[in-house]
Amino acid sequence: MQIGGTRHIADLKTGNIGYGRLKIAMQLAMYARSRAYNPANGDRDPLDVDVDKALVIHLPQGQATCTLHWVDIAAGWSAVKVAAEVRDWRKRDRKGDLLGDPISFTAADPIGDAIGQAGSVAVLEQVWRDNEDSWTEVHTGSAAVRRQELAAAETSAAV
Numbered sequence: 001m002q003i004g005g006t007r008h009i010a011d012l013k014t015g016n017i018g019y020g021r022l023k024i025a026m027q028l029a030m031y032a033r034s035r036a037y038n039p040a041n042g043d044r045d046p047l048d049v050d051v052d053k054a055l056v057i058h059l060p061q062g063q064a065t066c067t068l069h070w071v072d073i074a075a076g077w078s079a080v081k082v083a084a085e086v087r088d089w090r091k092r093d094r095k096g097d098l099l100g101d102p103i104s105f106t107a108a109d110p111i112g113d114a115i116g117q118a119g120s121v122a123v124l125e126q127v128w129r130d131n132e133d134s135w136t137e138v139h140t141g142s143a144a145v146r147r148q149e150l151a152a153a154e155t156s157a158a159v
Contacts, residue, residue, distance in 0.1 A: 001055055007047075009054040009073070014061045017069070017104035025076030026083065032073055048107070113137065115142045121150055
């Protein structure tokens with residue numbers, strides 16, 4: 001459509017345009033930057049239209065009314081570029097290179113270390129007495145395993 005000597009992209013919309021304004025601005029920005037295909041020679045030629053403003057012809061279905069709306073397709077083009085960046089980031093994320101391998105670590109546990117280093121049942125019991133106030137169920141389980149290891153070592157040493 002030509003207005004005041006300048007050619008503009010125009011699009012006819014028959015539905016509600018209130019909720020899709022950004023999408024419309026992006027769509028028309030893409031149209032304005034597209035190229036016309038010439039099937040005779042295979043060339044693609046610029047459209048030579050304004051890339052800052054476009055027009056929506058709003059003709060709601062079943063309502064005998066028509067309104068024209070200027071659309072800021074320069075802003076729409078900025079949104080298209082952001083959307084392209086987001087798409088590229090999503091592709092990169094699908095490759096799995098954003099989230100590295102898990103890092104394994106254990107918190108320092110001096111009581112657990114003392115349990116593991118106990119050389120006899122008597123030492124193991126002393127570790128419990130020295131740490132009774134901060135002893136946990138995990139420590140109880142670890143101490144039971146260590147007690148079995150010490151008993152097995154004593155049995156095999158006696159044989």
